Amino acid sequence: EAGVTQFPSHSVIEKGQTVTLRCDPISGHDNLYWYRRVMGKEIKFLLHFVKESKQDESGMPNNRFLAERTGGTYSTLKVQPAELEDSGVYFCASSQPLAGGPLNEQFFGPGTRLTVL
Amino acid sequence: GQQLNQSPQSMFIQEGEDVSMNCTSSSIFNTWLWYKQDPGEGPVLLIALYKAGELTSNGRLTAQFGITRKDSFLNISASIPSDVGIYFCAGQTSGTYKYIFGTGTRLKVLA
Numbered sequence: 001e002a003g004v005t006q007f008p009s010h011s012v013i014e015k016g017q018t019v020t021l022r023c024d025p026i027s028g029h030d031n032l033y034w035y036r037r038v039m040g041k042e043i044k045f046l047l048h049f050v051k052e053s054k055q056d057e058s059g060m061p062n063n064r065f066l067a068e069r070t071g072g073t074y075s076t077l078k079v080q081p082a083e084l085e086d087s088g089v090y091f092c093a094s095s096q097p098l099a100g101g102p103l104n105e106q107f108f109g110p111g112t113r114l115t116v117l
Numbered sequence: 118g119q120q121l122n123q124s125p126q127s128m129f130i131q132e133g134e135d136v137s138m139n140c141t142s143s144s145i146f147n148t149w150l151w152y153k154q155d156p157g158e159g160p161v162l163l164i165a166l167y168k169a170g171e172l173t174s175n176g177r178l179t180a181q182f183g184i185t186r187k188d189s190f191l192n193i194s195a196s197i198p199s200d201v202g203i204y205f206c207a208g209q210t211s212g213t214y215k216y217i218f219g220t221g222t223r224l225k226v227l228a
Binding site: 004031033035040041042043044045048055056058059091093095104105106107108109110111 | 152157158160161213214215216220221
């Protein structure tokens, strides 16, 4: 079974440009998450989809970030316009809840390393 | 907001040595997890802890969930070169799906 995949693996853009990251979750996983790790810091939660609905977007930094999951399959995260502080590794994860509650395992993709110059 | 303080930040050890790292928080978590990230890969779950005081092993790895639900440690025994990577603790509170991660412990094993 294929794991979580992310594209691209690396992206280098200039400040003010737009970048779109893509995540394909494990087939059948309704829950999809975006996280970000800025160098040397913790992995920070950005948002959580259940199918195509945003369940929790409390971690989104500001309105320059837009996440979508049309059709409840793959998801995109667009940054427009990008700023220097947006640099970091963006991870996507997916999970299928166990019966009875949110005690689930989140499976992570390899991440997209974004560098904003 | 909720934070996890993870220590040490990095470790250099000799192959065969035992390793210990820990996480503390001012918040209570219902689930505690330990993940490992290999270079160029995403984090992979090592151990999940669900009950206060729980001690769980996975091969050479042992982790315990603190009795107060505010801390956890991870031990690796007889380290080998493939143990190299970044180890993250993460907590999850009841009723939420998001993980709160620590800053990571970078482990290097010298042969």
